[in-house]
Structure formats: structure tokens, C-alpha cells
Amino acid sequence: MSKVLGALVIARNGDREEFTQDSRTYEPGSTRSTPLGAAESYLLGSRLRAMYLSPSSPSYITGIKTGVVDTHQVHFYSKAGGEGTAIFDSTMALLQGLFPPNPNNKITLANETTIVAPLGGYQYVPIETVEPSHDHSLEPWTDCLAFQQHISEVYASESFKATAKAAQPFFQAIRDFVFGRPTTLENAIFDYINTQLIHNQTYAYRLPPTLIEQARGFADYHENAVFSDSELGGIGNLAGRTILHSILESLDRITFNGDSLKFLLIETSYQPFISLFHMLGFINEYPELAAIPNFASALALEIRRGPGPEIRDFLRIKFKNGSNHEFQTYHAFGHKADIPITEFVYKLENYAITSQKQWNAACNLPYDAYTTRSHVSAPVLAAFAALFFIGVITLARFVRKSRTKKRTRMYEPVTPLPAERPTEKGHLPQ
Numbered sequence: 001m002s003k004v005l006g007a008l009v010i011a012r013n014g015d016r017e018e019f020t021q022d023s024r025t026y027e028p029g030s031t032r033s034t035p036l037g038a039a040e041s042y043l044l045g046s047r048l049r050a051m052y053l054s055p056s057s058p059s060y061i062t063g064i065k066t067g068v069v070d071t072h073q074v075h076f077y078s079k080a081g082g083e084g085t086a087i088f089d090s091t092m093a094l095l096q097g098l099f100p101p102n103p104n105n106k107i108t109l110a111n112e113t114t115i116v117a118p119l120g121g122y123q124y125v126p127i128e129t130v131e132p133s134h135d136h137s138l139e140p141w142t143d144c145l146a147f148q149q150h151i152s153e154v155y156a157s158e159s160f161k162a163t164a165k166a167a168q169p170f171f172q173a174i175r176d177f178v179f180g181r182p183t184t185l186e187n188a189i190f191d192y193i194n195t196q197l198i199h200n201q202t203y204a205y206r207l208p209p210t211l212i213e214q215a216r217g218f219a220d221y222h223e224n225a226v227f228s229d230s231e232l233g234g235i236g237n238l239a240g241r242t243i244l245h246s247i248l249e250s251l252d253r254i255t256f257n258g259d260s261l262k263f264l265l266i267e268t269s270y271q272p273f274i275s276l277f278h279m280l281g282f283i284n285e286y287p288e289l290a291a292i293p294n295f296a297s298a299l300a301l302e303i304r305r306g307p308g309p310e311i312r313d314f315l316r317i318k319f320k321n322g323s324n325h326e327f328q329t330y331h332a333f334g335h336k337a338d339i340p341i342t343e344f345v346y347k348l349e350n351y352a353i354t355s356q357k358q359w360n361a362a363c364n365l366p367y368d369a370y371t372t373r374s375h376v377s378a379p380v381l382a383a384f385a386a387l388f389f390i391g392v393i394t395l396a397r398f399v400r401k402s403r404t405k406k407r408t409r410m411y412e413p414v415t416p417l418p419a420e421r422p423t424e425k426g427h428l429p430q
Contacts, residue, residue: 007303011298037090038089049100068121080129137245190216244351274291
């Protein structure tokens with residue numbers, strides 16, 4: 001069995017409340033995690049622990065600490081935009097399963113008193129949030145003009161029009177169950193139906209059979225069309241191209257002997273999965289992956305030492321589609337086995353978007369447009385604008401008042417001075 005040197009896991013958040021997105025811009029609404037979502041993510045974390053942190057597992061990561069977390073060996077990213085609240089909660093729940101409470105999470109004070117962390121040694125693992133106003137790697141479609149144009153082209157395509165026509169009977173049948181929501185293929189309504197089916201018993205009792213499967217099928221078609229592209233470096237693969245930078249960077253860190261990183265988790269939404277499945281060539285062999293991944297899905301990339309006399313490291317790719325499935329191995333680019341990391345990097349590195357400047361170029365935006373948005377948040381910009389407006393008004397009033405005073409002085413009558421008279425001996429008065 002080959003030795004596992006490290007792993008990178010991309011996980012989707014668990015169940016949450018209804019989530020809406022604008023069909024033209026994908027501007028997100030708000031949502032919250034549910035206890036079901038937390039349970040799903042916790043189970044995923046426990047499964048990852050059994051795979052990578054258990055010495056008896058064939059996928060055990062060599063040299064990783066399995067008790068109290070070593071923050072030099074692990075790193076965790078959580079998407080903060082869009083479904084950010086639910087995604088962050090899912091990350092915390094996953095970490096509870098990955099690093100459960102440990103009584104060794106304790107400290108001895110100077111007075112020789114030993115203090116164990118609360119809840120039997122609960123482990124507070126740092127999470128780095130990724131905010132799209134500063135870092136577009138996990139939500140690159142936001143405010144991207146080229147991506148919005150891509151969406152319009154998808155909706156105008158013959159394939160989309162034909163699918164929309166075929167979907168008309170379904171949208172007619174579902175109209176009484178969506179309560180005024182748009183019933184067109186552009187406005188996929190699966191999320192509302194699925195949320196109600198899970199959490200609303202009255203709704204679940206009323207919904208006719210097969211409608212949820214049809215809603216899921218049309219939503220899968222919609223999202224797969226939007227978040228994919230026929231070209232590896234096409235704008236439709238934007239979600240995969242931006243997260244690819246983090247993937248390649250972590251692979252480099254794990255395979256470099258001087259770096260202590262062994263496990264990296266990126267908790268995000270469903271969009272990058274679709275793009276990555278296309279970019280890795282999975283869809284040709286596994287067409288069922290051209291769909292929205294289920295809640296608490298995970299894509300795992302294992303860095304493995306090649307069998308002797310091979311000196312290269314290899315990548316084994318596994319995917320788990322939600323809580324009710326196990327990890328299955330998938331082969332990239334038509335390989336029938338693990339792919340050498342050098343080949344994996346060679347095939348993809350030129351398509352990764354590694355900087356905000358590259359993101360702006362891909363989105364047809366000037367570079368200075370990002371520098372304004374990324375370093376100053378919208379509320380701060382609004383505050384600056386308000387202060388500037390008040391300053392202009394104040395300055396205008398001051399100038400107006402000054403000019404009024406000046407005009408008054410100019411037209412005031414001048415009182416003549418008394419005539420000066422010479423004093424004795426011809427001296428001027430002093």
C-alpha cells in the first residue's frame with residue numbers, strides 16, 4: 001500500500017434553510033444552517049478522521065498528530081460569501097468530528113493547577129474565512145461581467161431553449177406548490193421544493209410523487225450548464241479555475257519536505273465541484289457527476305508516495321456524494337490509476353487564476369476596479385461618500401458666508417477721519 005503524505009479536502013456545507021440566487025447575476029440571498037446540516041457535517045468530519053487520522057487506516061497520513069490538533073500541520077478555509085453563515089457553521093461542525101474533545105487538551109498553570117478545556121477538552125481549531133470582497137477564490141462569479149455574459153449566452157443557447165420547452169409540463173404541474181415563485185427553467189425552483197420537502201411535513205404530504213426528481217433533474221441541468229465550459233480555461237469554469245490556485249499551492253506545500261502542512265480543508269458551496277469535475281475530465285466517464293453535489297459532499301485529493309523505484313508522488317482522487325454515500329475513487333484525464341502530481345500540475349497550472357489581477361482580466365474588468373473594491377468594503381465606501389458629501393456642503397456654506405461678509409464690508413459707508421492739525425513747532429501729533 002502506498003504511503004499517504006497528505007490530503008486536501010473540498011467539502012460542501014450541510015443542510016440549510018432555503019437559499020435564493022438571482023438567475024442573471026447569482027447575487028445571493030441569506031440563509032442559515034440547520035441542526036440537520038450540522039449533523040451531516042459532523043458525520044463527514046468523523047469519516048475524514050477515520051480515513052486520515054487513524055493509524056490503522058490504509059489512508060492514514062504519515063506523521064500527522066491524531067490527538068490534540070497541531071495547527072502547523074492542518075489549515076482550514078471557509079467561504080464567507082453567499083451561503084457564508086451556513087458554510088461557516090458546517091465547517092465548525094465538521095471540525096468537531098475531525099478533532100473531537102480530547103482530555104489532553106489541557107494546560108498546567110504556574111501554581112501547578114491543571115485546566116482541561118471545556119466540554120471534556122473541546123478543541124478550538126482556527127478557521128480562515130474567505131470574503132469575496134477581498135478574495136474571489138471561493139466565489140469568483142460575484143460581480144464578474146464576463147460570467148454574467150456567459151449566463152446570458154447559456155440561456156440563449158438552443159440546448160437551453162429545447163430543455164425549457166421540454167420542462168413546460170413540469171413547471172405547469174408544480175405551479176400550485178411554489179406559491180407565486182417564477183416557474184421557468186431560468187429560475188430553478190428545486191431549492192425551495194427540496195427545503196420544504198425536508199422540513200415541512202404538511203408540504204411533504206401534499207407534494208405529488210416524481211415532482212421532486214424532476215425538479216432536481218432540471219436544476220442539475222441548469223447549474224451544470226452555467227458552471228461548466230467546453231474549454232478548460234473558459235469563463236464557465238471560473239469557479240474551478242479560482243479554487244485551483246489553492247489546490248496547486250497546497251500540493252506544492254505538502255510535497256515539499258520543508259513544510260509541515262499535511263491536511264487542508266476548504267469548505268465551500270456546490271459551484272466549484274461542478275467546474276472541477278469538468279476540468280478533471282470526470283464527466284466523460286462519469287456523466288452522473290454533471291450535477292449539483294448533495295449536502296456534505298466531499299472531494300478528497302490524496303498525495304501518495306509512488307511505489308519503488310518510482311521517485312514521483314501521485315494523486316488519488318476520491319469523491320463522496322453526501323451523507324448516504326461512501327468515498328469512491330475517480331481517475332482524472334482518462335487515467336485508469338492514480339495520476340502523477342507533476343502531470344496533474346502540468347495539465348492545469350496554466351488555467352488557474354492565481355491573483356486578483358488575473359480575475360479582473362478574466363472578468364473583463366479594469367485592474368483598478370478591484371483595488372477599490374477589495375481593500376475598502378462597501379459600508380466603508382458609503383461612509384467615506386457621506387463624509388465627503390457633508391464636507392462639500394460645509395465648505396460651500398463657509399465660502400458663501402465668507403463672500404457675504406466680504407461684500408458687506410465692501411459696501412459699508414466709510415467714516416472720514418477728523419482733520420489733522422499741526423502742533424506747535426511743526427511736529428505731527430503723536
